[in-house]
Amino acid sequence: MTPSSPTGPRLRASLQALFLAAAPLVLASACSKAAPPASTPPVAQADTTDPRSHLKAGLYDAGVASKGLDLVAHQNKPDVFHPNEPGGLTYANSDLAFGGHYVYQGNFSGIQIWDVADPAKPTLTSATVCFTEQGDVSVYGHLLFVSAENTGSRLDCGTEGIKDTVSKERMLGIRIFDISNPQHPRQVADVQTCRGSHTHTLVPDPKDKGVVYVYVSGLARVRSKAEMASCEMGDITDPNSALFRIEVIRVPLAHPEQAKIVSSPRIFDSLTKAPTHGLAYADTANGAGRRGGRGGRFGPQIPPNSSAADSAHIEELFGKLLAAARSDAATFKVMSDSLEKMGVPVRIPPPMPQGLGGPSQCHDITVYPDAGLAGGACSGYGLLLNIKDPLHPVRIQAVADSNFAFWHSATFSNDASKMLFTDEWGGGTQAKCRATDPLDWGADAIFTIKGDQLTRTAYYKIPDAQTVNENCVAHNGGLVPVPGRDIMVQGWYQGGISVFDFTDPAHPKEIAYFDRGPNDSTKLVIGGFWAGYYYNGYIYGSEIARGLDVFKLTPTADLTQNEIDAAALVHFDRYNPQDQPKLVWPAAFPVARAYLDQLVRDNGLPADRTTAVKTALDDAEKLSGAKRADALKTLGAQLDKDAATATDAAKVRLLAGVVNDMSKQP
Amino acid sequence: MSLSNTRPAAAILSLVAVGAALLGAASSLPAQAAAKDYTPADVTFMQGMIMHHAQAVVMSDWAATHGASANVAILCRRIALSQHDEIDLMQHWLQARHLSAPDPLDMLHPHTGPVHDTSPMHMPGMDMGSHPMLMSGMLTPDEMRQLDAAHGTEFDRLFLTGMIKHHQGALAMVAALFATPGGGQQSELFGFATDIDAGQRAEIARMQAMLKTLPTTPSQTR
Numbered sequence: 001m002t003p004s005s006p007t008g009p010r011l012r013a014s015l016q017a018l019f020l021a022a023a024p025l026v027l028a029s030a031c032s033k034a035a036p037p038a039s040t041p042p043v044a045q046a047d048t049t050d051p052r053s054h055l056k057a058g059l060y061d062a063g064v065a066s067k068g069l070d071l072v073a074h075q076n077k078p079d080v081f082h083p084n085e086p087g088g089l090t091y092a093n094s095d096l097a098f099g100g101h102y103v104y105q106g107n108f109s110g111i112q113i114w115d116v117a118d119p120a121k122p123t124l125t126s127a128t129v130c131f132t133e134q135g136d137v138s139v140y141g142h143l144l145f146v147s148a149e150n151t152g153s154r155l156d157c158g159t160e161g162i163k164d165t166v167s168k169e170r171m172l173g174i175r176i177f178d179i180s181n182p183q184h185p186r187q188v189a190d191v192q193t194c195r196g197s198h199t200h201t202l203v204p205d206p207k208d209k210g211v212v213y214v215y216v217s218g219l220a221r222v223r224s225k226a227e228m229a230s231c232e233m234g235d236i237t238d239p240n241s242a243l244f245r246i247e248v249i250r251v252p253l254a255h256p257e258q259a260k261i262v263s264s265p266r267i268f269d270s271l272t273k274a275p276t277h278g279l280a281y282a283d284t285a286n287g288a289g290r291r292g293g294r295g296g297r298f299g300p301q302i303p304p305n306s307s308a309a310d311s312a313h314i315e316e317l318f319g320k321l322l323a324a325a326r327s328d329a330a331t332f333k334v335m336s337d338s339l340e341k342m343g344v345p346v347r348i349p350p351p352m353p354q355g356l357g358g359p360s361q362c363h364d365i366t367v368y369p370d371a372g373l374a375g376g377a378c379s380g381y382g383l384l385l386n387i388k389d390p391l392h393p394v395r396i397q398a399v400a401d402s403n404f405a406f407w408h409s410a411t412f413s414n415d416a417s418k419m420l421f422t423d424e425w426g427g428g429t430q431a432k433c434r435a436t437d438p439l440d441w442g443a444d445a446i447f448t449i450k451g452d453q454l455t456r457t458a459y460y461k462i463p464d465a466q467t468v469n470e471n472c473v474a475h476n477g478g479l480v481p482v483p484g485r486d487i488m489v490q491g492w493y494q495g496g497i498s499v500f501d502f503t504d505p506a507h508p509k510e511i512a513y514f515d516r517g518p519n520d521s522t523k524l525v526i527g528g529f530w531a532g533y534y535y536n537g538y539i540y541g542s543e544i545a546r547g548l549d550v551f552k553l554t555p556t557a558d559l560t561q562n563e564i565d566a567a568a569l570v571h572f573d574r575y576n577p578q579d580q581p582k583l584v585w586p587a588a589f590p591v592a593r594a595y596l597d598q599l600v601r602d603n604g605l606p607a608d609r610t611t612a613v614k615t616a617l618d619d620a621e622k623l624s625g626a627k628r629a630d631a632l633k634t635l636g637a638q639l640d641k642d643a644a645t646a647t648d649a650a651k652v653r654l655l656a657g658v659v660n661d662m663s664k665q666p
Numbered sequence: 667m668s669l670s671n672t673r674p675a676a677a678i679l680s681l682v683a684v685g686a687a688l689l690g691a692a693s694s695l696p697a698q699a700a701a702k703d704y705t706p707a708d709v710t711f712m713q714g715m716i717m718h719h720a721q722a723v724v725m726s727d728w729a730a731t732h733g734a735s736a737n738v739a740i741l742c743r744r745i746a747l748s749q750h751d752e753i754d755l756m757q758h759w760l761q762a763r764h765l766s767a768p769d770p771l772d773m774l775h776p777h778t779g780p781v782h783d784t785s786p787m788h789m790p791g792m793d794m795g796s797h798p799m800l801m802s803g804m805l806t807p808d809e810m811r812q813l814d815a816a817h818g819t820e821f822d823r824l825f826l827t828g829m830i831k832h833h834q835g836a837l838a839m840v841a842a843l844f845a846t847p848g849g850g851q852q853s854e855l856f857g858f859a860t861d862i863d864a865g866q867r868a869e870i871a872r873m874q875a876m877l878k879t880l881p882t883t884p885s886q887t888r
Contacts (some may be wrong), residue, residue: 015770019810087762089853108853133853149860151844151849163848198860219864221844252671343853361864398870402740405748406865426859430751431855441744523758526854 035506037106047433048435052496055517057469059086059545068512068559069497069539072120073550086525086545089429091591095136095199095476096542097144098535098575102182104144105248105542106135107315109159111146112548113182119550121395121540125182130157132175138202138576140212146175146184149196157179166226172196174249174570176256188360191255194231194242196220199364199409201578203390207371210219212391213262214249215374217362236268236360242529243360244268246376248391266387267376267395268360303343314344330665350645362408363424368416370582374418375410382421382447384454396452403440403459406519411478413486414583419454419503420444420488422474429526433472433495435465442473444490446505460508468492468527469518477532480539480553481570483585484598484654487511489539491529494518497541498532499549501558520543537568554622558599560595589621596656604648613639613655634661701856704763707846708855712756713768714801714840719749720755720770721804722832725813725825733818738825739877745869752858762795802842803835819881826877833866833873850884 047053055063060076077083081091094106101117102125109132113125120626133150143342144238152161162170173193177185194217216485222233222242235240245266251259302311321335352585362378367387374393376383382404384397401423408424425442426432427480432442443461449452466472470493477490503507519525527545541549555561569590570583587592596613605613613635620631639656646652723743728734729742753770760767805813805828813824839864843850850859 015720016727016814018770019721019724019805020807020814043746054768081807089857090852150851150853152848152856161848161851165845219860221860221863250684363864379864380871402872403746406861406868425749426748427865429857430755432751438748444685451799462836629760 021193028057043405046433046437046439046461047463048433048465051462052462053466055442055515057518057521058524059084059519061093064514065496065514066512066514067493068499068554068556069514069551069639070554071514071549072538075114075120075122075124076545076547077107077545078112078124079129081109081112083547085528088520089133090131092134092526092530092544093542093547094530094544096531096533096540096577097137098141098540098572098585099478100573102178103540103548104137104141105548106137106146108133108135108150110157110657111135111137111144111177111496112183113185114548115178115182116538116540118381122204122548122550126185128157128177128185129159130187131159131161132171136197136199138200138214139179139574139577140202140576141205142178142179143188143251143253143256144179145200145202145214146177147197147200147216148172148175148190150216151196151220151223152413153196153579155190166224168227170223170227171269172218172220174200174225176251176259180314184342186528189259191259191261192228193247193261193437194196194222194578195361195428196223199578201365201367201412202433202576203367203369203387204578206390208251212250212253214259215365215367216249217245217376217378217394218247218363219362228390229281240268241309246362246365250529263391265391265393267362267383268378269395278415304358306342314339314342315450317342320342338504357663363407364578366412366578367414368409368580368582371382371412371416371592373412373416375421377407377409377421378405381582382410382419382445382454384419384449386451393483399447399454399456400416401445403438403443405441406462408474409476409578411488412580413502414479414481416449418446418448418486418502420436420446420460420502420553422476422490424475425473426471427474429471430469430488430494431466431470431472433464433466433492434468444474445510446508447500448505455629457505458502458508462492462495462513463510464515466495467518469520469523471526473526475529476577478575478580479532479583480568480592481496481583481585482536482559483566483591484595485563487559489534491530491531491541493526493527493544493580497529497539498646499539500626501551512553512556514541514549514551516546517645524656531577533575533577534567544562560597562590562597565590566594569651585658587658589664590653590661591663592617592662593652595658599646599648599651599655602648603649604651605642605646609642609646617659627628629665631658636660636663685779704855705846705848705850707764707843707849708852709760711839711843711850712760712855713766715836716753716756716768717770718804718832718836718839719753721747722746722829723830725805725810725829728814728821729825732814732821733817734818734825735822737810737879738822741869741873741876742825749787755858759858801835804830805832808872810816823877823880826873826880830870830877832888833870836862836866 020575023290051065052590055065089108092108103114105112110129112127114122115125116122130155132146132148134147138145153171154169173188174191174197176189178188179185193216197216198219199217200213222231224229231242232240232646236244247261247263248257248263250262296558302314317335317339362376365374365376367374372388374385374387376385379584380400383395385393386396387393389541404423405425408422411420422444423442439461439553440459443459445456446458447456454536472493474497475493477488480487485501487501491497492498496513498510500508500510519527530542530544532539532541538550543549553564569586569588572581600610616635620628623631636656636659639659640650643652668757729739732867755769794857813828840859841857850856
């Protein structure tokens with residue numbers, strides 16, 4: 001099944017020989033070292049005894065393990081997206097957006113609109129074939145926005161690809177559909193960009209209700225100037241370069257056909273050097289101690305019949321070339337040309353043009369308009385942006401992390417004191433949750449935000465080991481609106497759905513999960529949860545291969561029914577996870593009880609008091625009108641007093657606030 | 667600088683499920699199957715990149731025995747793990763299409779033991795320039811020997827310099843793929859090639875930053 005691969009020590013030793021021995025000459029003894037074990041073991045290991053680690057494979061009959069999550073509905077992909085042939089990404093489901101009683105589900109080849117008026121019985125309203133990749137979706141009013149990035153994506157939505165390298169048929173950017181009639185989405189505009197749209201983010205205009213902006217993150221290469229004249233691929237000093245920027249599209253809701261790019265914020269300016277996290281060489285033992293070692297360097301290949309003088313000259317030129325190799329492109333070129341003229345091949349890369357190797361693009365941006373902030377996951381960086389003026393986002397801070405392969409997306413805590421970045425190590429198509437994979441790679445990194453400073457406090461990765469046949473890494477998710485806690489639900493591809501608490505940013509903890517066995521027991525067939533999002537009482541999962549899943553949270557030691565009920569009180573008419581909404585809870589009994597449960601769980605208030613408060617709440621609820629108001633007022637006053645001595649004074653104050661607010665309700 | 671390009675609605679297949687609870691029944695229209703799943707350039711890219719990656723794995727594996735600094739060792743571990751998995755991915759992609767999936771080991775002479783001479787590898791997509799088996803950015807056997815002979819800081823420097831070049835070569839291969847008519851449009855391949863482009867660009871920046879932190883030791887030993 002699996003092709004032999006260069007993993008084992010013996011195979012790797014042979015490989016060394018291959019790359020060392022293609023020229024005749026000494027196979028120096030130094031070369032014949034045994035292949036080393038890959039490297040040091042990870043600090044923490046994934047749990048191979050977890051029920052998720054040993055599930056039966058199968059596309060529609062896989063084994064299931066879950067805790068605290070009940071699957072209430074599942075629908076396969078519609079036939080146009082080939083539900084029984086999950087073999088590739090061409091018909092992969094992607095991201096979700098929510099509006100009213102509809103769930104909009106992207107697919108690499110189109111869009112699906114599900115009616116979830118009864119979340120336990122989602123019904124397909126329409127499935128529209130339109131090849132785009134990745135097809136990430138956002139919704140606003142009667143408009144649906146879809147990301148198109150694949151170079152074979154066509155204006156006419158066809159699936160046949162594009163054969164020409166320059167083509168007016170190509171559509172890279174944002175497709176806009178009118179979904180006034182969800183049974184017949186209508187293509188109304190296509191906004192072309194130089195690098196297409198890998199993802200996008202809606203940002204409503206803070207003043208003009210008739211306008212939304214779309215931040216476009218594009219990963220693809222800059223397209224040909226012949227195709228789109230404005231597409232320059234200059235370095236960071238080139239103000240017209242299509243790199244080093246995001247695009248902002250302005251969409252007048254009443255006239256989507258007038259949508260156009262209105263600004264291209266250069267959020268990477270002056271960000272040329274990677275800040276190093278734990279990477280400073282001087283800080284390491286090796287940095288101080290080991291110098292020189294056993295020598296060896298790239299030497300010039302002096303032509304065999306060179307004179308002594310020529311040889312010396314070549315050596316000299318080569319020395320200068322090496323010296324210039326870091327940053328002096330001009331000198332490097334002169335030396336390189338001279339050496340080539342003398343018949344000496346130069347195989348050292350020229351210095352990168354200034355900034356060209358630096359971060360030049362974002363994968364994803366999450367805006368949190370209520371806090372005036374955005375989190376950008378951009379190449380090797382996590383960016384914190386000020387978006388108070390949405391047309392001109394300004395970088396506040398940038399962090400880099402050596403444990404991160406690729407910054408994928410961001411989520412803020414509701415109070416914007418924390419943010420979480422994901423690392424999509426391996427791009428999502430590979431198995432990165434195996435027992436051998438480090439628990440801090442392909443994970444979430446949690447940061448605290450203080451002013452303009454970001455401080456990493458912990459990593460979170462699903463704790464269980466997945467099989468080699470399951471693509472798995474941190475992916476899309478959002479907050480679960482439990483008051484008093486920071487809880488997130490997240491898709492981990494074939495690693496399933498994980499719900500975790502990061503209230504304590506240094507100690508994230510999983511509180512619920514749902515996982516199916518691999519699609520296939522013999523090979524990696526791409527699938528799993530692109531995303532898991534909470535929307536109006538339910539968690540919706542977009543399954544790449546299998547379709548749409550709907551879950552309900554169920555109580556466990558880590559989450560009470562009161563907390564679940566309180567979360568369900570947060571209602572949105574629209575939810576685009578990349579446009580993070582502020583969570584606000586009504587003054588209501590479930591919210592008070594959720595806080596109370598948390599005080600009990602964490603011993604934030606003495607047990608005799610929590611028992612008394614519980615009784616008082618129950619009694620008050622049985623009353624009505626002025627009697628209830630009086631009872632709540634009395635309880636509120638007691639709680640205000642409790643706060644003075646409670647271990648968790650802040651939580652008691654939150655509880656007191658809700659009770660006092662309820663006492664004022666008519 | 668208006669880049670917008672609007673057009674009227676084009677032919678969109680829209681399927682309407684009227685109150686259909688069961689989806690299977692919702693649609694009977696077959697999808698327009700993609701005319702072709704891959705192009706010759708796609709195959710060349712995947713086959714060539716396997717070799718390219720294999721060398722990166724070998725180079726990275728040396729960190730443990732060549733006194734690499736902790737930082738370089740972490741980087742090496744990541745590259746080795748990542749690119750090894752990507753070799754699997756590429757082999758699977760090719761095998762799923764019944765195409766020849768190069769195994770770097772097949773390039774070796776059938777008998778065991780050290781290889782004594784150049785065996786031209788006539789793989790599609792290889793740069794048939796001065797070094798027959800080297801694709802864009804790959805280190806020559808000379809350079810590999812120099813890297814293997816280095817230790818400590820010198821290894822770090824040669825590794826970073828070499829791997830930057832190696833990554834730049836991968837970017838060139840991606841560029842060549844997308845410059846080919848119809849190239850790189852199969853979904854997994856597009857995602858993979860785009861990931862290589864974005865990921866290795868980020869890694870180059872990281873390696874350049876690391877290179878700057880190395881002590882400047884003008885090495886005289888050969």
